[in-house]
Amino acid sequence: MKALVLKSVKAPLELEERPPLQPGPGEVVVRLRAAALNRRDYWITQGLYPGIEPPVILGSDGAGKVSQVGAGVGPSWEGRDVIINPGLGWGEMQAAQANDFQILGLPRDGTFATEVAVPASQLHPQPSHLSWQEAAALPLAGVTAYRALFSQGELKAGETVLITGIGGGVATFALQFAVAAGAKVWVTSSSLEKIQRAVQLGAQGGFDYTGESWAKECAKRAGAPELIIDSAGGPGYAALINLAAPGGRIVNYGATAGPPPKLDLFKVFWNQLRLQGSTMGSPADFAAMLDFVETHGIKPIIDDTFPLADGNRAIEQMKTSPQFGKYVLTVE
Numbered sequence: 358m359k360a361l362v363l364k365s366v367k368a369p370l371e372l373e374e375r376p377p378l379q380p381g382p383g384e385v386v387v388r389l390r391a392a393a394l395n396r397r398d399y400w401i402t403q404g405l406y407p408g409i410e411p412p413v414i415l416g417s418d419g420a421g422k423v424s425q426v427g428a429g430v431g432p433s434w435e436g437r438d439v440i441i442n443p444g445l446g447w448g449e450m451q452a453a454q455a456n457d458f459q460i461l462g463l464p465r466d467g468t469f470a471t472e473v474a475v476p477a478s479q480l481h482p483q484p485s486h487l488s489w490q491e492a493a494a495l496p497l498a499g500v501t502a503y504r505a506l507f508s509q510g511e512l513k514a515g516e517t518v519l520i521t522g523i524g525g526g527v528a529t530f531a532l533q534f535a536v537a538a539g540a541k542v543w544v545t546s547s548s549l550e551k552i553q554r555a556v557q558l559g560a561q562g563g564f565d566y567t568g569e570s571w572a573k574e575c576a577k578r579a580g581a582p583e584l585i586i587d588s589a590g591g592p593g594y595a596a597l598i599n600l601a602a603p604g605g606r607i608v609n610y611g612a613t614a615g616p617p618p619k620l621d622l623f624k625v626f627w628n629q630l631r632l633q634g635s636t637m638g639s640p641a642d643f644a645a646m647l648d649f650v651e652t653h654g655i656k657p658i659i660d661d662t663f664p665l666a667d668g669n670r671a672i673e674q675m676k677t678s679p680q681f682g683k684y685v686l687t688v689e
């Protein structure tokens with residue numbers, strides 16, 4: 358098999374020929390047809406992620422056909438078109454993952470390869486309305502958006518939701534899901550073009566977060582959002598605390614801009630705000646996300662596709678985040 362291997366940080370991934378995979382007990386081997394990138398893969402290549410142990414095959418998202426089943430796995434998966442839940446060992450609680458929770462693609466070898474071995478319990482049938490590339494784009498970002506919006510954010514139809522940094526892979530799913538759920542969705546972005554794309558997907562409008570007065574304009578046009586979905590944190594977080602409706606929820610699944618330099622706890626308690634963290638999702642979240650995507654016929658937004666061998670080009674592009682939606686690797 359071929360694989361893009363991280364040999365050391367701050368260096369390009371290396372395309373390697375390796376022996377074919379054998380499934381262990383309870384595992385399957387999936388012959389991949391597409392894999393998708395997440396910001397996690399970029400952070401790892403830059404050495405900005407805990408527990409990096411090269412050599413490792415990166416990649417959390419993949420879609421393909423089951424080519425081999427290991428001992429103890431029923432024959433029903435053999436030859437099936439599948440997508441893979443990348444959250445390994447979530448555990449029993451819905452509220453949070455277990456201590457030994459892992460994400461496919463570090464430390465366990467991931468999907469930037471022609472084959473991947475995973476526990477059969479991670480498999481789901483590929484949604485029939487999605488291509489290989491669309492299916493590969495869905496798992497990590499889709500489940501993160503779903504849990505942030507619904508399981509943690511408790512979004513209800515008719516509510517106003519603000520989603521920050523709409524070009525992001527998770528953020529575009531959050532936009533599609535919230536629109537499908539009947540929410541009034543507003544977005545922020547550093548790019549007017551991306552705001553226009555969001556409006557085409559059903560957003561009411563958006564604001565350029567790099568400008569001085571975006572929050573004032575947001576309060577005037579959008580009112581006070583009952584739910585804010587944020588992955589930036591940083592200095593911009595203070596504006597979110599000011600904007601949230603009394604009794605509102607602010608859900609963070611990331612902190613791309615670092616921790617907020619200050620937090621106005623007076624506003625937090627006076628306005629009865631709920632600041633909620635969210636990470637990926639439980640097996641139940643994943644199954645509910647797939648059900649939601651199939652019910653609403655949602656298709657992931659793919660910004661660009663690259664052959665597996667060109668994976669470094671996709672990672673390089675993530676440096677400046679020009680994308681709207683996901684980068685996908687095609688696997689021949």
Ligand SMILES: NC(=O)c1ccc[n+]([C@@H]2O[C@H](COP(=O)([O-])OP(=O)(O)OC[C@H]3O[C@@H](n4cnc5c(N)ncnc54)[C@H](OP(=O)(O)O)[C@@H]3O)[C@@H](O)[C@H]2O)c1
Pocket residue numbers: 395396397497498501521522523524525526527528545546547548551566588589591593610611612613614635636637675678679680682
């Ligand atoms: N906890 C979890 O389970 C989980 C899961 C997935 C991702 N994450 C984290 O969430 C973040 C986004 O992940 P992703 O995969 O969606 O990344 P991505 O696709 O690479 O998203 C990048 C986007 O972030 C936005 N952004 C950057 N700086 C910003 C700022 N200061 N304010 C507002 N938006 C900003 C930009 O949006 P515009 O281009 O529109 O300006 C950019 O396009 C990352 O930090 C990632 O590590 C966490």
